[in-house]
Amino acid sequence: MAAEARAPVADARQGMTMVQAVNDALAVALGRDDRVLVFGQDVGVMGGVFRATDGLQARFGEGRVFDTPLAEAGIVGLGIGLALGGMRPVAEVQFAGFLYPALDQVLSHLGRYRHRTRGRFSLPMVVRAPYGGGVHTPEQHADSPEGILAQAPGVKVVVPSSPERAKGLLLAAIDDPDPVFFLEAIKLYRSERQAVPEGHFAFELGRARIVRPGDAVSLFCYGGMVEVCLKAAEVAAREGVELEVVDLETLAPLDEATVLDSVKRTGRAVIVYEAPRSGGFGAEVAARIAEEAIYHLEAPVVRVAGWDAPYPPFTSVEHHYRPDARRVLAAVREVLE
Amino acid sequence: MATVQYISPGGEVAGELPLTTEELVRGYRAAARARFFDERAVTLQRQGRLGVYPPFRGQEAAQVGAALALTERDWLVPSYRETAAALTHGLPLSQVILYWRSHPAGWRFPEGLRLLPFYVPIATQLPHAVGLALAGRYQAEEPWVVLAFIGDGGTSEGDFHEALNFAAVYKAPVVFVVQNNGWAISTPTERQMGNVRIKDRALGYGMAGVRVDGNDLAATWLTAREAVARARAGEGPTLIEALTYRIAPHTTSDDPGRYRDEAEARRHAAEEPLARLRRVLGARGAWDEAREAELERELEAELQAALAEADAAPDAAPAEIVEHVYAELGPDQRRAWEALGGR
Numbered sequence: 001m002a003a004e005a006r007a008p009v010a011d012a013r014q015g016m017t018m019v020q021a022v023n024d025a026l027a028v029a030l031g032r033d034d035r036v037l038v039f040g041q042d043v044g045v046m047g048g049v050f051r052a053t054d055g056l057q058a059r060f061g062e063g064r065v066f067d068t069p070l071a072e073a074g075i076v077g078l079g080i081g082l083a084l085g086g087m088r089p090v091a092e093v094q095f096a097g098f099l100y101p102a103l104d105q106v107l108s109h110l111g112r113y114r115h116r117t118r119g120r121f122s123l124p125m126v127v128r129a130p131y132g133g134g135v136h137t138p139e140q141h142a143d144s145p146e147g148i149l150a151q152a153p154g155v156k157v158v159v160p161s162s163p164e165r166a167k168g169l170l171l172a173a174i175d176d177p178d179p180v181f182f183l184e185a186i187k188l189y190r191s192e193r194q195a196v197p198e199g200h201f202a203f204e205l206g207r208a209r210i211v212r213p214g215d216a217v218s219l220f221c222y223g224g225m226v227e228v229c230l231k232a233a234e235v236a237a238r239e240g241v242e243l244e245v246v247d248l249e250t251l252a253p254l255d256e257a258t259v260l261d262s263v264k265r266t267g268r269a270v271i272v273y274e275a276p277r278s279g280g281f282g283a284e285v286a287a288r289i290a291e292e293a294i295y296h297l298e299a300p301v302v303r304v305a306g307w308d309a310p311y312p313p314f315t316s317v318e319h320h321y322r323p324d325a326r327r328v329l330a331a332v333r334e335v336l337e
Numbered sequence: 338m339a340t341v342q343y344i345s346p347g348g349e350v351a352g353e354l355p356l357t358t359e360e361l362v363r364g365y366r367a368a369a370r371a372r373f374f375d376e377r378a379v380t381l382q383r384q385g386r387l388g389v390y391p392p393f394r395g396q397e398a399a400q401v402g403a404a405l406a407l408t409e410r411d412w413l414v415p416s417y418r419e420t421a422a423a424l425t426h427g428l429p430l431s432q433v434i435l436y437w438r439s440h441p442a443g444w445r446f447p448e449g450l451r452l453l454p455f456y457v458p459i460a461t462q463l464p465h466a467v468g469l470a471l472a473g474r475y476q477a478e479e480p481w482v483v484l485a486f487i488g489d490g491g492t493s494e495g496d497f498h499e500a501l502n503f504a505a506v507y508k509a510p511v512v513f514v515v516q517n518n519g520w521a522i523s524t525p526t527e528r529q530m531g532n533v534r535i536k537d538r539a540l541g542y543g544m545a546g547v548r549v550d551g552n553d554l555a556a557t558w559l560t561a562r563e564a565v566a567r568a569r570a571g572e573g574p575t576l577i578e579a580l581t582y583r584i585a586p587h588t589t590s591d592d593p594g595r596y597r598d599e600a601e602a603r604r605h606a607a608e609e610p611l612a613r614l615r616r617v618l619g620a621r622g623a624w625d626e627a628r629e630a631e632l633e634r635e636l637e638a639e640l641q642a643a644l645a646e647a648d649a650a651p652d653a654a655p656a657e658i659v660e661h662v663y664a665e666l667g668p669d670q671r672r673a674w675e676a677l678g679g680r
């Protein structure tokens with residue numbers, strides 16, 4: 001558990017880290033809607049292993065912000081029941097790699113409930129989970145299971161890439177009528193401070209964003225890979241090559257129009273994600289491009305991803321697993337050849 | 338039945354203690370060895386010579402006592418906190434160091450050592466323990482016994498329930514040891530479960546259940562020994578609840594001051610298992626300061642040798658990331674292996 005003790009209380013002048021922005025969004029949601037409940041392992045007194053819920057129990061009481069027993073199937077299942085009963089549950093799974101005991105609830109029910117009750121019941125639930133590597137967490141604390149979740153019909157999957165986006169997207173997720181998985185890159189929790197608007201605001205789910213325009217190659221990424229792609233784009237720009245960085249942000253439902261529009265302009269696509277390469281979410285993006293924009297392509301689509309192995313716990317070589325700017329630039333050269 | 342205890346925190350022995358002095362010395366030495374390593378591990382972690390480490394301070398008797406009940410043909414199934422049990426069952430110290438350094442050489446335990454890897458996803462080891470126990474029935478002349486560990490928090494997971502139920506249904510030769518150390522990170526046992534007597538659950542499953550003073554090595558050893566004997570005789574599984582206390586932080590990254598009164602931890606520290614054993618042995622004339630100093634010298638020498646061996650391990654190669662995914666490199670792994678400099 002790599003979390004170190006640091007209170008997420010933000011200083012407005014210095015801006016907020018992503019974990020502070022998440023905390024702020026939860027506080028806003030708890031404050032404006034009595035139906036919102038925040039729960040998970042160690043989220044109460046301790047404020048979560050990453051401090052995302054720091055201070056919330058003291059502020060909103062043990063009825064609204066509470067610890068659960070150590071059982072992920074129970075956490076997600078309880079949330080489903082609370083949602084059926086009219087609440088707005090916001091559950092935390094301590095690490096995305098510990099979501100697996102709950103996959104039964106996720107795959108059997110969370111995404112299916114509306115469909116199998118023909119619209120009578122919806123599950124306006126959010127499940128937050130820290131995901132991904134790059135910070136030397138212990139074994140099985142660095143998984144990126146977004147592809148598994150994005151394949152569950154009825155479940156939305158959102159992966160923010162900055163403090164401001166995290167707050168606005170989390171508030172949108174909490175307001176959304178359907179279940180949303182909200183995956184927070186551990187690497188980004190404290191890597192950057194950014195001015196974040198106060199109070200309630202929400203960004204639209206289901207929209208990809210061009211975070212850096214360019215004409216040479218489209219880089220498709222999300223979450224922790226956005227900063228990697230921006231870095232690669234900076235390096236390429238020094239050589240006069242303008243890469244377009246597209247932050248997919250919502251993986252399900254995917255904003256296909258923005259993806260296709262970008263590829264049609266650049267003619268080249270590199271997809272960057274840190275989950276294992278084969279069968280990962282990048283394959284979905286590549287398939288959409290192949291289906292809808294193949295005649296606009298000047299080069300084959302290339303994926304830069306985690307290697308086809310479990311995320312390695314081996315500290316000294318761990319950094320070779322997660323894509324970095326160097327690997328992204330190698331792929332860029334490949335598609336520009 | 339009351340909590341099994343032979344040696345009180347003050348070192349008084351109530352009634353007959355069915356362990357010989359030689360056995361007690363052996364138990365004490367194993368527990369002291371574990372303690373010595375644990376203390377050093379925390380220091381090594383601070384110096385950057387070990388990665389994130391989950392200390393077991395105060396839980397030596399629960400782990401070592403139970404592990405001592407096994408023979409070499411029996412299996413031990415640990416969670417991440419069972420470094421003491423693993424050492425006692427034969428995991429070499431240099432390997433332990435490499436493991437907690439997250440060096441791949443530390444992750445392949447020696448051939449022949451009947452020890453599964455440390456398990457991080459809570460409770461997932463327990464169904465494996467049951468299967469492993471049943472496998473012995475098919476393959477061994479005399480079934481091997483499996484001793485599996487879990488924490489109080491882990492008993493909340495579905496896998497705990499499923500494993501215990503399976504074990505009871507099949508009368509599997511498995512012994513479950515729940516180390517009830519009062520905490521699951523920040524969650525105290527009273528907020529983890531409605532009935533904090535974890536041992537009571539054995540009744541629901543239809544297996545033997547025993548609650549022991551987990552800080553009394555005689556109690557943990559003798560109770561585990563009986564449970565192992567029952568399992569070996571085909572009389573089925575046992576649930577042992579070892580009452581102990583997590584004196585240390587959850588891991589070296591944790592700050593328990595955020596969620597508990599550290600004065601309480603200090604009070605529990607007074608009930609730790611080693612002092613009472615020293616008293617009993619001292620009263621029997623089997624231990625004294627000279628012997629303690631001698632043991633410390635031995636342990637220091639062992640640690641230095643193990644550190645030197647661990648330091649001498651060749652650097653991990655990036656290509657190791659994709660090795661051992663399958664029996665042979667698959668096509669995707671081979672491409673990755675080459676990209677990572679494998680030769």
Ligand SMILES: Cc1ncc(C[n+]2csc(CCOP(=O)(O)OP(=O)(O)O)c2C)c(N)n1
Nearest residue numbers: 098418457458459488489490491520521522
């Ligand atoms: C399935 C799963 N969920 C969550 C975690 C995160 N986690 C690691 S240790 C821990 C608490 C475990 O408490 P307990 O079972 O009492 O054992 P202890 O750590 O006290 O030895 C948690 C929640 C995990 N490792 N696996």
